[in-house]
Amino acid sequence: MKFDTPATTNPIDRLKVVGKPVDRIDGPLKTTGTAPYAYERHDVAPDHAYGYVVGSSIAKGRIVAIDTSKARRAPGVLAVVTAQNAGKLGKGNFNTARLLGGPDIEHYHQAVAVVVAETFEQARSAAQLVHVDYARAKGTFDLASAKGSATKPKDGKPDTAVGDFDKAFAASAVTLDATYTTPDQSHAMMEPHATIAAWEGDRLTLWTANQMVDWSRGDVAKTLGIPKENVRLVSPYIGGGFGGKLFVRADAIMAALGARAAGRPVAVALQRPLMMNNTTHRPATIQRIRIGTSKEGKIDAIAHESWSGDLPGGGPETAVSQTRLLYAGPNRMTAMRLAVLDLPEGNAMRAPGEAPGMMALEIAIDEIAEKVGMDPVEFRVLNDTQVDPENPKRPFSQRRFVECMRTGAKKFGWERRAARPGSVREGRWLKGLGVASAFRNNLVMKSAARVRLERSGRLVVETDMTDIGTGSYTIIGQTAAEMLGLPLDRVDVRLGDSSFPVSAGSGGQWGGNSSTAGVYAACVKLREAIAQKLGVDANTAVFDGGDVVANDRRVPLTKAVAGGDIVAEDGMEYGDLDERYQQSTFGAHFVEVRVDAATGEIRIDRMLAVCAAGRILNPKSARSQVIGAMTMGVGAALMEELVVDKRLGFFVNHDLALYEVPVHADIPHQEVVFLDETDPISSPMKAKGVGELGICGVAAAVANAVYNATGVRVRDYPVTLDKFLDKLPPV
């Protein structure tokens, strides 16, 4: 099915199941520990052995010699695989560095060996006996010093320009020119990257934790040099991904190689202390933002430049993308430059581009609003645009940004904010309020599904879509139930298996809308088949309460399947609506903090997000997406930073003790408001993404609240007390 004209009324609009805040259908499994994650498949691989990965202890250079003889002789060891005996390996389309290093080493903790043994303890013990001699080469590890060598990336759209920025900026009544930095960050999902691999002849099955089943099936095949059809990927439950599990990682390849060498299924989970340097991370950025306005606060000129680094062949963190779309202004430019760094591979983490981009842009807006002498909510409202500011002929499909700001301000009690920073003191606490916009583009992706109405009257949905905590099981079930007029408990949803039709997968906040649109398409086909069986017109028949209603008659659905199951398979593809219209999601974040006047300790007291993101398919799981993103935004604001050892080239704090993420004590009650909205230009679901919108702008709202509390502006994330303690007002 092709979606190339805006949606009109369709069965989803009945909203009997879709749009309801139903509990997740996988909830009872997840809360009882019975949902099977990748490393837990004793049911399918009962005699598997265990692999333990050895990571490189240099960042760049060569392996001169690798001695595995001691490890091979250790108790229980079945195989040791290194680049020397792995056979020829390719590199996946989505990988920048190779997943098994040697002899060349591209980054610290790049896998150099996997030790396979009967037990985990034996594999771990023997892994310590692998002896590697390295020849260390000189690497570049510091973005600030490599900034001068950064070049214009070859792919994508690194630069944009409209009007004459320089001239307009020079002539502006009020100007801001400031530089911000965001650090490298780690996904740090709770489930380590994990895979069990089993070979049957030349066919490979991987039970793995992966967000994008089809991409990764292809990349496993490409890396191992086997046909894609010979690879099956199964990923029904994923313990968090946030972009870190978009691609094939070393666990999958090491498990496959280990299993081939040992002649047994092998389970590999990346050890936690290996994850942060072995896998991908959100790259650090340096961002320069210049804004020029009239005396009244209208933006005349806006420029956003960003520098980031990656391994050779990698890409930039696209931190300027939102600045091309978020605020009006006739004269504008954006530019991205990429330096070569020999740190671990940079790649997508929740809202790549916008998350770090908004961290900088939304402080800049706070700063310029203050310079103009305007309330930051009013400043944002004044500079709203209803069209793509770089291409004014292109409207937004929906843009209720101002309403988000106004609704949030009212609900949060924004009028109580003191405009003069550092002026509200309650006992030992300095209090402050902060606001930021939320903005993230909406992407649509081709997605297919298979639906089967069984003789029992149950409806089964199969698609290789994944649920990484996003609620896919539930919203897909709701979609199918709505389409067939069934209660949700008559629908079984099966996900994450490459033997199912190829879906959009989970990434870029496209998964919810795109995968349900694919299920919609399959259900339209199923409805036609059922109607035909029953001899009624599919276009006028109403599927309701387990019946088909047509010509004033009600026939139970089960009648159509009396002779056997009916199966339908289809997918949704998209025309050019996303080119004709800019599709984005909008929101506003409000935060209240208190800062200890003596110690600088920051506590967050209140958080509110108002979101306009199309139809909300399940307000309960959508709200969870947003509060989770707000929590990650707090981490970005106050604590998250992979600390670079600039001498040896690795992330020093590579475990969960030293890479700090928010814990219970850091997070207050969080409120989320969804504007009642549908976007018929997006898909027949009229929905958009929301899981990444929630993180965009949060960190800046926190930083702006800290500024409002203390009067000290911190432009380098995370906002830790060492960066402002000496500048606090006298106690």
Added chain:
Amino acid sequence: MAPSNDWKFTRRDVLKMGAMSVTALAAPRLVAGGSESGLGATSKPVTAKVGMEVNGAQQALELDTRTTLLDALREHMHLTGTKKGCDHGQCGACTVIVDGRRINSCLTLAVMHEGAKVTTIEGLGRPGSLHPMQAAFVKHDGYQCGYCTPGQICSAVAVLDEIKADIPSHVTGDLTAKASFSRTEVRERMSGNICRCGAYSNIHDAIEEVAGGAA
């Protein structure tokens, strides 16, 4: 100062190390010899027999003495509801209740738990017969990916018991007054259980509901 290799303990030092070490010394009944000195793939690791009650069922195991309680549960008893997030005591995903108190099962060896009563997430409730805390997590959407969830739930159940048992926490203001349920207390006590999906606000609502029901 030269590095010291002197690891000889006096008897008094061992006594000073406290109950945990004493248990460790007393518990294992070593049954197989072996060494790690490269005798080849056939040599057996040091194993020990250990018996414990897990979710009401008696378990008799013979384990490599290096096996953590977490891996004993996951890899030997196939109780995979208890999760491994870090294997280093940094995340709380492996929380189980041992003899009434919650512990990080990755930080303790299985052989230290001879005779212990262990409750895991599977022992609290099953789909169709959920423990009230499990049901509250479903109702309040106190999870997303679900990977930290068993640990959060075991912790939450134990936290309410700790408060009931008047065990103070870092944020308990008055140590002479009876410990009581409050947002600050619960957030502090739950802070060893990381949820990267960020379900904290909902988890809190779930715990609050169960605590209210219990009071």
